[in-house]
Amino acid sequence: MISLRRQLLVTVIAVSAIATTLSGTLAFIRARDEANALFDYQLQQLALALSDRPLGGNLPRLGGVAGFDFVIQVWDRFGIRRYYSHPHRVLPDRAQLGFATVPTSEGNWRVFSLARPDQVIQVAQPVRVRQRLALAAALRTVAPLLWVLPLLLLASWWVIGRGLKPLARLATEVGERNPEALTPIPLSHTPEEARPLVGALNSLLDRLATALDRQRAFTADAAHELRTPLTALKLQLQWLERADSDAERRAALAELAAGHARVMHVLEQLLTLARSEGAPIAHHPVDLVRLAGDVLATHAPLAESRGIDLGLDAPASMTTVVGDPAALRSLVGNLVANALRHAPDGGQVDVRLAENGGQVTLEVADTGPGIAEAERERVFDRFYRAADAGEGGSGLGLAIVQAVATRHGAVIDLGQADLGGLSVRVRFPPYPTPALVQGD
Structure with missing residues (x-):
């Protein structure tokens, strides 16, 4: 079951966690780099402070001072070491000017050496001490983000719940309707x-x-x-x-x-x-010439019994439309039955098929009384009968014709037939018709 709340929460949690992780990582790296830069600056400043002192003989021994992590060495201009703050350390006995990282048996050391006309001063610090201090500084920078993340997730949960309340009210309103x-x-x-x-x-x-x-x-x-x-x-x-x-x-x-x-x-x-x-129509190619011939064959006995000339005027080739064969048979059958009902004995009913530019037109014309122009809109209403319709009809024939035509995308026109009675023209959309296929 799909839950918008769950999807939003999971997305917000994932995005917040990723963003916090990236921000924390970048903040951690930046804080560590800044701390290392600061420690390098301290080494440099300590070396500069010692450069004003006389040759290291009178400098104090700092090996026993608690918390002093620096090691200082001083050489004279002849390369003789004149001062060593921690004699037990294993730093090399020569200096590389500037900053350098020196590996020793006690681990790596960060070293800064400064040259003066009469002496060379070197200040060194264990890398492990620098890393510990840099890590502590970086963690202090990242710690607020770790506290903010739970608060951010809690606020997201509250905001999402509040934002989805209108949908809950909408669901309640729809559910309570009768x-x-x-x-x-x-x-x-x-x-x-x-x-x-x-x-x-x-x-x-x-x-x-x-x-x-x-x-x-x-x-x-x-x-x-x-x-x-x-x-x-x-x-x-x-x-x-x-x-x-x-x-x-x-x-x-x-x-x-x-x-x-x-x-x-x-x-x-x-x-x-x-x-x-009501029912959806099928979409099959239908040959209206053949279908109309079958319908006329069914109504031929009735036409013959009344002496009505029932004929079909159609092209020799197939005249194809897309639709439901049964529904189209009902359309043609109702038009023919309606024409036979209103045509007088000895009259004429013609079924004509024509194709122009892919559009098929079906026409049923008779010699009956026709329909007054004022009534032509109403004859498609259910159970409506014209004043001179006579007996025997149900008033549903043309309503069925219109329903079938509408579902096939066809248009119906009523007019005066050249035979004198009513002419019903049904114009079908061109074959094939994408609109009809989409309506399935």
């Missing part, structure tokens, strides 16, 4: 970093509210639409029960079968609309 509360989360007290998340969440809530409203409206409309045919079925059953003769019974059974067919048609259309609006 399922019906789909109002947007206010952004007034939301941290800047969390606003993209809250904005996306508000967008999701808005889409959920729209979907729920559409579902409620769909349920209410479906219940209202089914009430009439179900009531009719009940009346037809009562008519069948009261029938006194075989002729009346046959007539009642015919009406009952027709009512049952209407109810089944409405239910099938409702299921088709639900699938068209």
Whole structure:
């Protein structure tokens, strides 16, 4: 489980530890170097102080002085050693002017030698003493950092916890909402970093509210639409029960079968609309010429029984779009069924396919009464029927067509057909379409 608090704390601890280590190391090295430079300066100053004295014969013996770590030697101009503060030391019996580090059996010594006209003065100090003093000075410099590190980590823990409190409040606010509360989360007290998340969440809530409203409206409309045919079925059953003769019974059974067919048609259309609006579509190449031919073959018996000229005008080559074959079959089928329903007996219904620059256009035209321009926007509403629509329709056909077209990125245009009735044009996006693939 990912924890922002844990990640931030681990990151801050790691960065603080690395920064403190680097700072401490640099401070330690610098303090040690400065201490060594200071000790070299002391050697030089001690040698300069002794240069004003007469030849070392009258200098005191310092070998027994507690805490005096320096060794002093003085030679005259002939190279004869005239003074040695610690005779038991094992320093070399000659001087190298300036600073030098001299190895001896007692360890390394740091030596400074100064030449004067009548003498040479050498002051030496054990390196181990210098290192001990330099280490102590460096540790005193680094010690505050070691004390500050725990305080810094404690302050980081407190600051991170305080900084994440708005997220905790946001989580509490979302968690305490009831399922019906789909109002947007206010952004007034939301941290800047969390606003993209809250904005996306508000967008999701808005889409959920729209979907729920559409579902409620769909349920209410479906219940209202089914009430009439179900009531009719009940009346037809009562008519069948009261029938006194075989002729009346046959007539009642015919009406009952027709009512049952209407109810089944409405239910099938409702299921088709639900699938068209809810389920994700598949993305396959679909040959609309072949698909339209199959749909027309299915509706041919009905057209023939009414003397309607049902034809297909399409290119000889494949006309390909990307989409769900079943959904596209439903789109074409509903357009053809709608045209056949409104075309008069002996009329004409044409299905036309055209391709221009990769864009496919499907047109279904009929010789029916058409749709008034004022009603063309409303015919896509569920259960809406035009005033002259007649009986037999569910009011869902064009709603299904629009739902399928929308999910395929297609655009629908309604107009006056050259046959005199309604013309429905569906313009599909070019094949292939990256936008459609991203919407999967």
